[in-house]
């Protein structure tokens with residue numbers, strides 16, 4: 001049996017090879033002698049679904065984790081109820097949410113509850129998952145405590161098996177780190193050309209993605225089938241990070257920094273469903289959520305080549321006027337400062 005469930009697995013490839021070393025290190029060594037100490041980061045290799053089958057955890061828990069994995073990789077099964085675009089969670093969190101630099105989702109399981117700038121209060125894991133439903137899936141999250149929410153959080157927490165809670169070091173590969181600042185200001189025309197050359201073959205020239213016999217093959221980077229204007233990936237730097245670290249598919253970090261920023265600028269200059277926090281006015285919405293979010297997106301800005309104001313519309317996509325129940329929900333208002 002190959003197990004990757006020990007903390008501080010050092011090798012980034014081939015966990016069986018690292019197992020012996022890591023096991024001894026984590027069980028017997030003092031913290032400063034741990035194999036990842038030199039990097040001074042928390043390196044964690046999450047278990048695989050094969051590890052799940054081979055492990056001796058309770059069969060009922062296995063079923064729930066399997067369901068969580070199934071929801072994560074085929075979130076389209078919740079289409080029309082919780083999901084109103086063409087995405088799965090795994091459309092952005094590659095490798096089933098396990099891959100470094102592709103916002104591996106187990107990181108949330110060991111760092112939450114914590115204060116979150118985007119909604120200005122303390123969030124737990126369920127609320128963080130609910131956030132990706134409301135924005136990235138242009139949807140409405142399953143209720144807290146529902147079978148779907150429990151299964152998804154169980155999957156996230158199980159991926160974190162062996163990693164320390166509230167780690168005292170930065171997490172290796174967390175998020176979608178942006179490439180270095182480009183030499184030239186990101187440019188729409190250059191971005192468009194680079195997108196058509198490197199990306200359109202899968203995502204289509206018009207960004208609508210690709211379907212075969214009604215089945216999703218490549219997701220839509222913009223348009224109604226994509227995430228809405230409130231999704232983290234519409235921040236230009238987050239998009240540049242996603243692209244640089246993960247695309248073209250199978251060739252991570254093959255684009256130049258400049259190409260990644262240009263393409264990110266081009267994609268985030270396209271329309272998508274309205275931000276569910278929309279107040280009825282794009283300028284007001286972009287100002288209200290500027291400090292916590294939109295200062296990093298192009299929402300509310302005027303596109304130079306055609307004068308279009310981004311996000312100036314009432315199109316919420318397939319979701320229509322259903323408002324996600326978690327958006328703007330106040331929390332902890334009655335707690336005192338001390």
Ligand code: HEC
Pocket residue numbers: 072075087088089090091092093103104105107108109111128129132133136137152156174175176227231232233238
């Ligand atoms: C359109 C792309 C996209 C989709 C689809 C998506 N997410 Fe995310 N997710 C993001 C981005 C962007 C972040 C923020 C990464 C960062 O910290 O820079 C994020 C962050 C997260 C985090 C926090 C990770 C951390 O490091 O704390 C979790 C958990 C998460 N997503 C779960 C989900 C789940 C569950 C789904 C499906 C219901 C989902 N995501 C769908 C883009 C997406």
Ligand code: HEC
Pocket residue numbers: 090091092094095195198199200201202203217218219220221222226227242243247248249255263
């Ligand atoms: C070989 C096909 C292929 C190529 C080429 C490709 N992608 Fe992707 N891309 C994918 C797939 C597949 C996913 C979803 C991941 C999954 O389902 O495993 C994805 C996901 C994405 C996403 C997140 C989901 C969404 O639609 O918003 C973005 C953004 C993206 N790609 C941008 C790009 C960019 C930019 C390029 C060019 C530099 C590119 N891709 C090249 C196949 C491709």
